[in-house]
Amino acid sequence: MLRIAVLGVGRIGRMHAENIAAHPRAALAGVFDTYAPAAKEVSEKLGVPNFESVDAVLASGDVDAVLIATSTATHADLIEKAVAAGKPILCEKPIDLSLARVNACATKIAGTPLPIMLGFVRRFDTGHAAVRRAIEDGTIGDLHQVVITSRDPGMAPAAYIEVSGGIFRDMTIHDFDMARFILGEEVTEVSATGSRLVDPALMAKCDDYDTVTVVLTTASGKQAIINNSRRAVYGYDQRVEALGSAGMAVSDNRRLNHLRLSTEAFTDQAAPLMNFFIDRYADAFAAEIGAFVDAVEQGKTPPVTFEDGRQALILADAALRSVREGRVVKTSEVA
Ligand SMILES: NC(=O)c1ccc[n+]([C@@H]2O[C@H](COP(=O)([O-])OP(=O)(O)OC[C@H]3O[C@@H](n4cnc5c(N)ncnc54)[C@H](O)[C@@H]3O)[C@@H](O)[C@H]2O)c1
Structure with a gap:
């Protein structure tokens, strides 16, 4: 079971949290949202930990990977933090609205062996x-x-x-x-x-x-x-x-x-x-979650990459x- 925590449980994050919880080879490791009521509601509904910060999620030994479904402006920072913490990432599109910021993020995470998958669900x-x-x-x-x-x-x-x-x-x-x-x-x-x-x-x-x-x-x-x-x-x-x-x-x-x-x-x-x-x-x-689990478990390149997002x-x-x-x-x- 790949234990995945969800960062950001708004419109799409809560759907991802439910899909992870329902997936036979994934477990929902917990959620975090800066808007506390959203995180509380999802954590109670799905019976999973409600982390107190991004840092707490990334420091947790019970979290194998993160799904980033926060507002777009936060994606690049969170990708950089998750890579530094050694957590594989499934990140919602787009990486950022600024190509310069995406390029800076690419430079910062260059060479990481961690699977980083972009959420181009179609x-x-x-x-x-x-x-x-x-x-x-x-x-x-x-x-x-x-x-x-x-x-x-x-x-x-x-x-x-x-x-x-x-x-x-x-x-x-x-x-x-x-x-x-x-x-x-x-x-x-x-x-x-x-x-x-x-x-x-x-x-x-x-x-x-x-x-x-x-x-x-x-x-x-x-x-x-x-x-x-x-x-x-x-x-x-x-x-x-x-x-x-x-x-x-x-x-x-x-x-x-x-x-x-x-x-x-x-x-x-x-x-x-x-x-x-x-x-x-x-x-x-639902299939996107399965593809991410496969990439992490089998150590292979995800089917949609950071470069695809760029x-x-x-x-x-x-x-x-x-x-x-x-x-x-x-x-x-x-x-
Ligand atoms: N793949 C798709 O088809 C698809 C569809 C819709 C949205 N999206 C993408 O998903 C992302 C979220 O969209 P949404 O519609 O769910 O937005 P939303 O505003 O409903 O939810 C975003 C959530 O992130 C939380 N948040 C913001 N900054 C945070 C941080 N630093 N740490 C933790 N939580 C934080 C907010 O409080 C909010 O609850 C966007 O990047 C959007 O482009 C993708």
Whole structure:
């Protein structure tokens, strides 16, 4: 049993704590949150220790590894502290909103043999992973084009948007990672457009965008097209499509059930899409814990690394620069 403590038990940390507690090869070693009521509630509900500080977690001989699910601004500091304490890490995305801070963290932890895994959960979605396999095993031939549609069901609260770091670093970051995962080759050029259509006033206030399209190109000319919206009134829209020389692979949306109704009035009426990420990617979040346990127990490189987190942020910075400057940006300009 790998004993994992969770730092930060807000919206996503409490779900991770429950997944660890439920995992057959992991145990929840305890929780810590600077907001004491949250930690108290989770520790009492799951019957695990409520640590009094990060230092207490890291000093504990009963903690084998940590899952960092605190606010983004704390991730790099906590990674550095956990590495210094010799604890393997599963850290939520993004590592930080600043590439300079991520690079400084990379320098500080360089050479550590500890597994450090990034929480790009969508790689563990069975449908999205099957698209990657259809490329790897040659089923759809040589990959030419990837299309990723990722739309939230509704605009996040203004308080969240204001500190999110902008759509590219907060939301598209998942799709940048998915694009790299499916492409299997680094992106060299980024072209993006951004619009303020869902909440123009809030977006103008935050100098952000709520509707974006990004085109990524690799050195060999493979393309990935990402489209994001902060609001799709019909639900959480998550699709990945890959076109190859011998066919196409599509990972489609998930629904509450697969009933399709047809009458005189309509054809193929279907159940709504699954609500949001905690429901849509529930299996993937559980599988992510399993992959982390495997990496630590078997001493192997995690399937999503710190460098994957850094590369996704490079693409986010390149996309933002592309929108601002109205031109194609080479990733070498921001890396
Ligand atoms: N993988 C995904 O799909 C996904 C989805 C949502 C959020 N996230 C990421 O997870 C992280 C948390 O997001 P959230 O929505 O749960 O936020 P949240 O605000 O609901 O929870 C964050 C918690 O961390 C606590 N905290 C802050 N600093 C701390 C510290 N130094 N030590 C201990 N606790 C601390 C806060 O008190 C809060 O309870 C963010 O980095 C976010 O980007 C990832």
